[in-house]
Amino acid sequence: MTADALALLPEIVLALGAVVGLCVGSFLPPGREGAVRGVGIVAGLGSAVVALTVRGEPTAFGGTFTVDAATTTVRVVVALAVVVIMVLAGDRPVSDGPSLTADVRTAPSSHRTQTAFAVLVQLAAVGAMVLGGASDLLVLAAAVLLAGLPLAALAGLVRDGRSTEAALKYFLSSALFGLVLLTGVTVLLGLTGATSYSDLSRVTTPLPAAVAVLLVLAGLLMTIGGVPAHFWVPDAVDGTSPVTGAVLTTTAKVGGLVAAWRLLVAVPTAAVPWPLLVAVLAVGSMTLGNLAAFAQTSLRRLLAYSTISQVGYLLVPVAVAARTPLALPALLGYLAAYAVTNLAVFAVVAARPQALEIADQRGLGRRHPALAVALVVGLLGLVGTPPTVVFAGKLAGFTAAVDGGMTWLAAVAVLNSVASLVYYLRWIVPVFSPGDPVLRDPLRARAAVVAVVLAVASVAGGILVAFAG
Amino acid sequence: MLTALWVAPLLVAAVVAAIPAARREVVLGLWVVLAVVEVAGAVVVWTAVPRAGGFADEVSLPWIPAFGVGYHLGADGFSAPLVAMTTVVFLAVALYSLRRPTDEDAGRTRAFVVLFLALEAVCVGVFLALDLVLFFVFFDLSIVLMYFVIAGWGSGSRAASALQFFLYTFLGSVVMLLGFLVLAVGGRGGITFDIPTLAARDPLAGSGPAGVLALVAIGIGLAIKTPVWPVHTWLPPAHTDAPAAGSAVLAAVLLKMGTYGFVRIAMPLLPGPWRSAALVFVVLGVVSVLWGALVALAQRDLKRMIAYTSVTHLGYVVLAVGAAGIVAAGPEARTLAVTGATVQMVSHGLVTAALFLLAGVLRDRGGTSEIASWSGVAGPMPRFSWTFALAAFASLGLPGLSGFVGEFSLLAGSLPAVPVATVLAALGLAITAALFLRALQSMLLGDRHLPPAAERPPTPRARLSRFRAPSSPDLRVAETTAVGLLLACSVAIGVAPALLTTTIAPAAAQVVSLVSR
Numbered sequence: 001m002t003a004d005a006l007a008l009l010p011e012i013v014l015a016l017g018a019v020v021g022l023c024v025g026s027f028l029p030p031g032r033e034g035a036v037r038g039v040g041i042v043a044g045l046g047s048a049v050v051a052l053t054v055r056g057e058p059t060a061f062g063g064t065f066t067v068d069a070a071t072t073t074v075r076v077v078v079a080l081a082v083v084v085i086m087v088l089a090g091d092r093p094v095s096d097g098p099s100l101t102a103d104v105r106t107a108p109s110s111h112r113t114q115t116a117f118a119v120l121v122q123l124a125a126v127g128a129m130v131l132g133g134a135s136d137l138l139v140l141a142a143a144v145l146l147a148g149l150p151l152a153a154l155a156g157l158v159r160d161g162r163s164t165e166a167a168l169k170y171f172l173s174s175a176l177f178g179l180v181l182l183t184g185v186t187v188l189l190g191l192t193g194a195t196s197y198s199d200l201s202r203v204t205t206p207l208p209a210a211v212a213v214l215l216v217l218a219g220l221l222m223t224i225g226g227v228p229a230h231f232w233v234p235d236a237v238d239g240t241s242p243v244t245g246a247v248l249t250t251t252a253k254v255g256g257l258v259a260a261w262r263l264l265v266a267v268p269t270a271a272v273p274w275p276l277l278v279a280v281l282a283v284g285s286m287t288l289g290n291l292a293a294f295a296q297t298s299l300r301r302l303l304a305y306s307t308i309s310q311v312g313y314l315l316v317p318v319a320v321a322a323r324t325p326l327a328l329p330a331l332l333g334y335l336a337a338y339a340v341t342n343l344a345v346f347a348v349v350a351a352r353p354q355a356l357e358i359a360d361q362r363g364l365g366r367r368h369p370a371l372a373v374a375l376v377v378g379l380l381g382l383v384g385t386p387p388t389v390v391f392a393g394k395l396a397g398f399t400a401a402v403d404g405g406m407t408w409l410a411a412v413a414v415l416n417s418v419a420s421l422v423y424y425l426r427w428i429v430p431v432f433s434p435g436d437p438v439l440r441d442p443l444r445a446r447a448a449v450v451a452v453v454l455a456v457a458s459v460a461g462g463i464l465v466a467f468a469g
Numbered sequence: 470m471l472t473a474l475w476v477a478p479l480l481v482a483a484v485v486a487a488i489p490a491a492r493r494e495v496v497l498g499l500w501v502v503l504a505v506v507e508v509a510g511a512v513v514v515w516t517a518v519p520r521a522g523g524f525a526d527e528v529s530l531p532w533i534p535a536f537g538v539g540y541h542l543g544a545d546g547f548s549a550p551l552v553a554m555t556t557v558v559f560l561a562v563a564l565y566s567l568r569r570p571t572d573e574d575a576g577r578t579r580a581f582v583v584l585f586l587a588l589e590a591v592c593v594g595v596f597l598a599l600d601l602v603l604f605f606v607f608f609d610l611s612i613v614l615m616y617f618v619i620a621g622w623g624s625g626s627r628a629a630s631a632l633q634f635f636l637y638t639f640l641g642s643v644v645m646l647l648g649f650l651v652l653a654v655g656g657r658g659g660i661t662f663d664i665p666t667l668a669a670r671d672p673l674a675g676s677g678p679a680g681v682l683a684l685v686a687i688g689i690g691l692a693i694k695t696p697v698w699p700v701h702t703w704l705p706p707a708h709t710d711a712p713a714a715g716s717a718v719l720a721a722v723l724l725k726m727g728t729y730g731f732v733r734i735a736m737p738l739l740p741g742p743w744r745s746a747a748l749v750f751v752v753l754g755v756v757s758v759l760w761g762a763l764v765a766l767a768q769r770d771l772k773r774m775i776a777y778t779s780v781t782h783l784g785y786v787v788l789a790v791g792a793a794g795i796v797a798a799g800p801e802a803r804t805l806a807v808t809g810a811t812v813q814m815v816s817h818g819l820v821t822a823a824l825f826l827l828a829g830v831l832r833d834r835g836g837t838s839e840i841a842s843w844s845g846v847a848g849p850m851p852r853f854s855w856t857f858a859l860a861a862f863a864s865l866g867l868p869g870l871s872g873f874v875g876e877f878s879l880l881a882g883s884l885p886a887v888p889v890a891t892v893l894a895a896l897g898l899a900i901t902a903a904l905f906l907r908a909l910q911s912m913l914l915g916d917r918h919l920p921p922a923a924e925r926p927p928t929p930r931a932r933l934s935r936f937r938a939p940s941s942p943d944l945r946v947a948e949t950t951a952v953g954l955l956l957a958c959s960v961a962i963g964v965a966p967a968l969l970t971t972t973i974a975p976a977a978a979q980v981v982s983l984v985s986r
Contacts (some may be wrong), residue, residue, distance in 0.1 A: 326660075329535050369576075385613055386606035392533065395602065395646075399536055399660065402650040407682075410650060414643045421639055429628060432621060 007056035007067050010047040011129050012379060014082070017043020018122035025115025033114035037086045040118045042447050044082035044125075047177040051075035052059065059070045063196055064136035070258050072334040074132030077339045082125045084343050084450060088243045088350050091444040112161055113157050113263040118155075124150040128255030131223070135266075137185040137195040137216070140259060144181060144223055147252045148174045153238075154244055155236050166232075166239030172246075173232045174222060187212035197266035210272045216263065224256035225249065226311040234292075237304035242353060246346035247299055257311075260302050261331055269322050276318040279409050286312025286416040293423045297358050299349050302423060303342075306382060308333025309420060310338055314323050316397045316413055320404025330400040334393030337381075341390050344454035345378040351447035358427055363435015371448050372431050374455035379424040381458050384417050389461040470526045471542040472516075472604035474510045474552070478503060482586035485503060490576040497567055500582045505559035507589065511553040515972065518549045522975035523912070524599070524665075532600075537653060537660035538713055541599040546976030547732055547811055548596045548968055551725055555596065557958055558721040559589045562714045565826050581622060581875045585714065588614045592722045601649040601662040604734070605642065608694075612638045618715040619707060624832070630710040637703035638694055645690025645730075652738055668737040671986060675741075684742035687735050689836040694727030697787055698757040701780045708776035712744075713829020716772065720779050720825055721818035728786045729812050732807060736790065737983040744984065747794030748887075750787055755890045757784025762900035766907075770881035771828045771838040774908065775821060778864060781897050782817045782872075785808040788894050791887075793981055798886035800981050806886070807977035809879025816863070816871035816962060823955040824861040826948070827853065834942040835920030838906055845917035850943040854913045856952045861905040863959045867896055871962035878970075906925040914964055 005012065020043075021036040028035060051072055059066050075149040127147030134140040152174060156167025164239065185195070191209055192199045203209040222229035225248075237245040264274050289309030296302040317331040348371060365372040381388035384395075394417065481503040485496050485620060517525040522542030532540045544921065562585065569578050592612065595607035620631035624628075653662045655673050673680035693700045708716050736743050761780030768774035789810035793803040830853060832838045847854040863870035866877075876898065883891045923942045944952070962969055 328535065380613060386609050391606070395538075396533070396536055398647070399650055399654060402647075402654045403660065407647075407651065411647055414647050415640075418636065418640045418643055421636060425632060425635065429620065429632075432617075 003057050007060035010051040012128050013047040014043050015126050018119045022119050030112050036115045036118045041083050046077035048076045064139045065133045066135040071133040074258050076130050077254050077336050078125045078128045078251050081233050089447045106153040118151040120154045128251040129142045131255030132258040135197045155240050166236040170232045170236045177219045177222035180215050184215025200266040203271045220256050220260045224253045227288050230308045234301050238300045242350035248263035265321050275319050282312045282315035290419050317400045323404035326400040330396035330399040337389035337393035340424050340458050341381040347447050347451035348375045351444045361430040365432040367441050374382045374451040378453040383421050387462040388458045411438040471597050475590050478586040478590040482583045490579045493575050496579050496582050501563045504563040504651040506557040506613050511556040514544045515549040522979050538602045538662050539600050542597045543599045550815050551596045554815045555592045556723050558822045561951040561955050564947045567947040595726050609642050610674040619711045621710040623710040625710040627710040630706040632849025634703050634707040637913050641690040641693030644686050648683045648686030655679050678744040684739045693728045695783050697753050698760045705773050705776045709772050716825040717822040721822035723812050731790045740984045740986045743794045745848045746964045747791045750791030751887050754784045754788030755894050758894045758897035762897045766904045775824045792883035795886040802882050802885040803979045803981045808973045811973045813875030816875045817957045819959045820858045820863045823952045827857050835923035842920045843912045845913045847913040852944040865905045871959040874966040
């Protein structure tokens with residue numbers, strides 16, 4: 001039991017951070033809850049350090065939870081993402097939605113939304129970490145709920161019309177797909193007589209097994225925001241603050257993709273032809289995400305669709321996971337790269353919450369050159385331009401696809417990368433066009449610093465690239 | 470040494486970005502000093518290239534070992550001359566850019582210098598890279614940086630031209646990356662992106678469609694960058710709307726990345742597919758030569774005309790590398806063809822950079838580079854006229870200048886392999902000569918007729934009142950030096966071609982023997 005707890009120490013540290021934050025927050029006056037975020041930063045850093053240093057058993061709780069390089073990567077990435085989110089959220093009250101900047105700031109709120117924000121982020125992060133390590137269907141189901149439900153509450157924190165819509169949309173789709181996932185788990189339990197992943201190799205009946213795997217995968221697609229379960233992403237990201245958008249598109253995605261990988265490699269490809277299925281889902285995600293992003297004028301919607309297309313690229317190494325040993329390092333490297341770059345771009349948006357449309361970006365390059373360069377690095381990073389980390393991730397993913405005999409998938413992904421350049425450039429071009437010289441354009445200081453630091457990290461990481469595993 | 474050669478511009482760029490933008494002289498001065506140092510460094514590297522073939526100053530470190538990606542640099546007979554040409558062109562551009570528009574914001578000047586320093590770093594890097602991924606990184610970054618040069622400092626419909634340039638060449642580069650992946654993964658003996666290792670291994674020999682697929686992907690990527698007909702259509706708008714300095718670098722250096730890719734990657738790594746597709750490249754080369762020359766003949770804008778002559782000149786290179794894939798012709802002729810192609814790359818870089826800088830002078834003085842707007846220029850602008858005439862003659866291949874050396878040897882080398890195509894391509898020489906002579910005649914000679922802006926010298930501004938405004942629209946000292954430097958190199962190659970060919974020939978012979986496997 002002690003050994004089991006030791007194996008889960010990073011999750012425990014972060015969950016403790018949430019509990020302590022909740023206690024501390026209830027004693028603080030509403031609106032002055034910075035200490036809660038401080039607890040969250042400490043818990044996040046502590047969790048990352050523990051994940052890297054403490055070596056426990058490779059499995060815990062009777063083989064239902066696995067600790068390997070993939071789990072460690074998820075833990076470190078998610079924990080550091082929590083730290084970044086906490087710093088970003090410190091810029092302003094979380095209830096300070098984009099449309100209500102002035103009045104909420106001046107009117108003291110009776111709700112402890114900052115505490116709620118910090119605690120929910122940490123709980124969702126714990127869920128994402130458990131997702132990364134789950135090697136049992138029931139643990140997987142619980143982790144999906146733990147990673148998803150706090151996000152629904154997060155989306156609804158602001159309590160205006162759009163935020164409520166976002167929360168409701170997220171909650172309803174996660175309820176629906178959660179049910180779908182549980183159905184799949186039930187069918188698999190019926191087929192194999194067990195819930196452990198190691199027993200999945202026993203599935204022999206192709207059709208029911210394929211349906212069950214599809215159902216479970218659908219639940220995971222909801223968590224990671226991939227086609228065809230992507231409908232919540234644009235509304236949820238567009239209806240909430242940029243910081244919340246960053247949470248929605250980072251933590252659960254990192255955990256969910258590793259969960260999908262772990263589940264699928266346990267299923268024999270002879271019984272269920274999942275490589276082709278995942279490849280088709282990947283193509284759908286990257287293509288539909290890109291096509292929908294073309295016409296967007298709202299930065300948050302554009303970013304939301306861009307994360308959908310990124311899920312497509314992330315599914316490429318998953319699709320060839322059974323065929324090449326390169327798939328896992330590619331997936332993990334891309335996940336870390338995606339988290340850094342996506343957070344950098346969201347930080348740029350969060351730095352100027354008054355300018356959330358493409359048209360508002362005019363003249364940014366003249367007024368805030370450092371932020372503009374960080375934005376360019378982030379956006380071109382998402383395209384996969386060298387020397388950023390996402391380039392290394394994409395390169396690894398495409399190499400794995402070619403090595404796994406899916407050259408066509410790599411070709412589709414390459415063409416989609418080119419297409420994505422169009423809408424990222426639609427954002428970059430106004431940044432460097434002359435804007436209104438006398439416009440006041442205040443910056444959120446912490447977000448701007450975070451954006452620059454992450455942009456530097458994305459370039460430095462691209463040069464000093466070293467994959468886990 | 471090689472690492473220093475491409476990192477030095479980045480370090481200077483960091484320094485420039487750190488000093489106050491208002492110190493404009495310091496910013497521009499640092500740029501020129503760095504450019505001179507780079508030229509010296511390139512000469513040192515060149516002298517170190519072994520005469521018997523092989524690489525000088527090789528550096529090889531693991532980078533992403535799990536995926537067989539390494540940091541591998543080296544200079545051989547192909548890279549050293551191109552690196553030297555690159556540094557000379559950047560020095561000329563730096564000198565040319567010393568004279569900034571007086572109303573330009575100091576911050577913009579600094580951003581311009583930083584961009585060009587970064588561009589020099591990646592351009593040098595591309596020619597030194599001996600790893601496919603490293604090559605791709607530099608190749609792709611050059612596109613991104615050039616996009617910002619065109620979009621930020623261009624004229625006309627620069628945003629549209631820059632976007633077209635970016636999308637077109639980016640598409641080419643990622644398709645090329647796909648070919649690289651097939652090469653790296655398909656080979657026997659594990660994944661590697663190392664160019665010499667792959668060249669020694671001949672990774673896709675006997676694997677049938679995979680090799681053809683890889684050559685198609687890499688060929689498309691390189692052909693777009695070169696550019697070869699029919700994927701040359703991004704070039705004229707990009708050149709027309711780019712600033713003069715950007716045009717010069719784009720034509721002189723970025724286009725060479727395409728042709729260099731043929732001799733560095735496509736030929737040695739895919740010998741079998743290259744031999745079977747050699748005729749395709751020959752045909753595309755000849756069509757590019759004739760198409761570019763005929764379309765250039767119809768242009769009214771000087772920059773557009775020069776842009777189309779680039780298609781012609783690089784069409785010769787494609788013809789020659791195609792002819793080198795036809796084994797029946799014998800190794801001597803094919804080596805001559807590849808050597809000529811490389812000389813042509815260097816020569817085109819020097820001469821076309823000079824032509825674009827001179828066209829930029831016209832646009833600066835008169836606001837237009839329409840050929841019809843300028844007449845009788847020889848009187849008021851003698852220095853411009855002399856240098857322009859010399860550059861035009863170098864470009865049309867007059868003996869004694871570098872263009873002749875390149876074109877003569879590559880045509881002589883291609884003749885045994887593909888006689889009909891070579892004769893057809895030689896027609897392009899006549900058309901090019903005609904169009905340059907026509908432009909010279911109508912612009913330099915005749916009655917004096919300049920655009921109004923060039924006739925009216927700019928009035929001295931208050932903050933520059935220490936200097937009397939120059940009253941002549943002719944070349945300034947820095948501009949003359951820049952163009953003179955490029956043309957001096959061209960004359961040197963024309964008079965003493967052995968300077969260049971003794972370095973290139975061993976590398977060319979090696980590639981030819983690799984293709985014959």
